[in-house]
Amino acid sequence: MLLDTHGRTATDLRVSLTDRCNLRCTYCMPEEGLSWLARPELLTDDEIVRLVRLAVTELGVTEVRFTGGEPLLRPGLAGIVARCAALTPRPRVSLTTNGIGLERTAAALASAGLDRVNVSLDTLDPDTFHRLTRRHRHGDVLRGLAAARAAGLAPVKVNSVLMPGVNDAEAPDLLAWAMEHGYELRFIEQMPLDAQHGWQRAGMVTADDILTSLRTRFTLTPEDTGRRGSAPAEHWLVDGGPHRVGVIASVTRPFCRACDRTRLTADGQVRNCLFAREETDLRGALRSGAGDAEIARLWRAAMWGKKAGSGLDDPSFVQPDRPMSAIGG
Incomplete structure (x- = not known):
């Protein structure tokens, strides 16, 4: 198992398939884009599947989420999904995407074994x-x-980030639209993971801001009292249900104490936290001929050293060098 010194077990693996993206979101990267990883630096399909297999069959991972950049830009995505969904025990397999290209790929991905998607729409x-x-x-x-x-x-989840003076007034409209179409909406606080390093806490739309806005139109009843577990989102029933809305307050109400995630970047580095400044190189081990036992040892050691929290509230907090697009959501 992937244990740490604070008693947490990582069972949720986030796998970035590429650092490239076909959008240039202002809170993520500059208009001209970034210096993308060269193809030889990326894990191959076989290397990805080998590491996922090891995580699932030897290290206790039960859920695999493919991310990017934009994972739909990865050639061979359906094949990767199919091979991972065929593992025993079978992990739950999901995808976080900006939705561009999903119209032509959703049916094939579902046939390959994908269970559900999270789509970003702000x-x-x-x-x-x-x-x-x-x-x-x-x-x-x-x-x-x-x-x-x-x-x-299903469930089709929609992730929204609100920016002050841009779309922060849209929270009630987004929720009404999501309920009308049968999507599950989750608002995410903007995090200090932009490539420009321009994030400022004072300019962030907080979870409390979002809930205050939603309550101008809806009655919200807490759903997670006493049983939130490792879920990053806090959930509220809307007008008594059955619809619900989630808020991921990564900055103002972090959920580090129950975190169950381990992350693998597109170039084969293990990160034990979204905000980690250290990584463990599994790609180098793979390509030097290391066996599964040695790779598992490296992965366990990486997770054992996980810090108690992200450190966002510490005055000494330093933003990671990698932006979100190069880490994976």
């Missing part, structure tokens, strides 16, 4: 979408969401 307004992402792809995301629902990738 606004219902195409012009605001362009302002946030610097791309005119709003309609593609909406069609991708519909395709995911039609393919049975």
Whole structure:
């Protein structure tokens, strides 16, 4: 098992398949993009599947989430999903995506064994979408969401980040729209993981801000009292249910005490925390001929050293060098 010194066990593996993205979200990267990893630096399909197999069969991982960058840009994605879904014991397999390209791939991914998707969408307004992402792809995301629902990738979760003065007034409209279409909406506080290192706590839309906005139109009843566990989102029933909304307060109400995640970057580095500044190189071990036992030992050691928390509230906090697009959500 992937244990740490604070009594936590990592059972949720986040696998970044690429650092590339076809959007340029203002809270993530500059308009010109970033210096992407060269192809030889990326894990191959076989290397990804080998590490996932090891995590699932030897290290106690029960859920595998493929992320990016934008994972739909990864050639051979359906094959990777199929090989991982065929493992015994079978992990639950999911995908976090911006939704562009999901219209043409959702059915194939479902057939390959994908269980569900999380799709990022921060606004219902195409012009605001362009302002946030610097791309005119709003309609593609909406069609991708519909395709995911039609393919049975349920529950279809929608992740939204609110930015002050841009889309922070849209929270009630986003929730009404999500309920109308049968999507499960989750708001995420903006985190200090932008490539520009321009994040400022004072300019962040907080979980309390979001809930205050939602309560102008809806009655929210806490759903997670006493049983939230390792789930990152706090959930509220909307107007008594059955619909619900989640808020991931990574900054103002961190959930580190119950964290169950381990992360693998597209270039084969283990990160024991989203905000970690140290990594453990599994790609080097793989390519030098290390056996499964040695790789498992390295992975266990990486997780054993996990800190108690992210350190966001510590005045000495330093943002990781890698941005979110190079870590994986």
